[in-house]
Amino acid sequence: MFGLSPFEMMVIGVIAVVLFGGSLPDVARKAGGTYRELRNRLNEIQREFRAAEYEATRAMSFDEKSSKVEAEEDDESNEPSAPKFTPPS
Template identity: 30%
Template sequence: MLYALLPGIGPQEMVIIGILGVLLFGKRLPEVGKSLGKGIAEFRRGFSGVEDEIRSINRQVTTTNSSSTRPYTGSSPTASAPAVSNDLAPDPAVPKFEPPTAAPSPRAETASAYDPQPYGD
């Protein structure tokens, strides 16, 4: 399991780290190991709490999505439904747009796609 946490460390490096730990901590080594174990256990408990919270949020989202994607039942609108305004109806205060009428170009009938200057200039 320790190799999974520290993948680049071989057995020889582990022995050296162990010897350094004994030299540095000596008598306090059991206390250090105990506090390290408590820290790791607390980290795991906190991490599992976060995972549980994420799972509960995912469950809430899936139940909300499944309840909001109900098929259309075709029920008639109720009296409390707001009135829908027709935004496409013309406004009587706005004048109606009339495009300008222009005389056709004299060469419009004779212009072709191969004419280099179809409008005579």
């Protein structure tokens, strides 16, 4: 786990107990709460980016559709409105 051997993890645990003693559960609870809050904020940021990406792709597809419609309208407006001239035979 995290590249630590069992002996190193045991040493870290002993040091934590010596430093924090009886308040170790409170310290762990605060660390867990901070981690949970950080995770929630990261999820919120990800949701905002996904929403922005969705809006951007939606706007781009709308622009493509509207440009196709404009191109079709331009093609129709370039066609002559009078009948084609045919010379007499």
